Amino acid sequence: MSKIKAVIFDLYGTLIDLFPWESQRELLARMSSALEVPTELFQTIWTETYAERVTGVFPDAEHYISHLCKKLGGAPPDESRLAEAIEMRREFTRKLMAPRPDAEETFMRLKRAGLKLALLTNCSWEDRDFWGETSLAALADTAVFSFEVGVKKPDPEVYHVTCKRLGVPPADCM
Numbered sequence: 032m033s034k035i036k037a038v039i040f041d042l043y044g045t046l047i048d049l050f051p052w053e054s055q056r057e058l059l060a061r062m063s064s065a066l067e068v069p070t071e072l073f074q075t076i077w078t079e080t081y082a083e084r085v086t087g088v089f090p091d092a093e094h095y096i097s098h099l100c101k102k103l104g105g106a107p108p109d110e111s112r113l114a115e116a117i118e119m120r121r122e123f124t125r126k127l128m129a130p131r132p133d134a135e136e137t138f139m140r141l142k143r144a145g146l147k148l149a150l151l152t153n154c155s156w157e158d159r160d161f162w163g164e165t166s167l168a169a170l171a172d173t174a175v176f177s178f179e180v181g182v183k184k185p186d187p188e189v190y191h192v193t194c195k196r197l198g199v200p201p202a203d204c205m
Contacts, residue, residue: 042152128161
């Protein structure tokens, strides 16, 4: 039996709280208003394109949101409206990125025990940006963001990428 040498954490619902669906709906309603597109359809397409968003099909928020607007039959949004919608999303994500009260102490205990730590999360662009601002980022040995590697959990490949970055075989990870 192997000894555990690393612990891999998820982000949402583990290290930070899950966002309430109603908050997400309100955000998408405000974004759709800024973009001048139908709210209900925007919310639906946003949800339906989750896999595309978190596997890096689009290089950034600008391309992704412009794609959604085109799918809704509209012209690409003008730059100021697009920037406004993106900033709304970034601010929403920034507020979410508060580690749970026990997360930092848990990381520190595991580090003192000699374990390597990784973040592995299904996410899009802004999550990476704001992860780096958390107290946990400096304690993690690596962070793997699905949109950067092109696959999402539960695909085994994303776990293999994480183990490789940690330098620890999968059997030695928890």
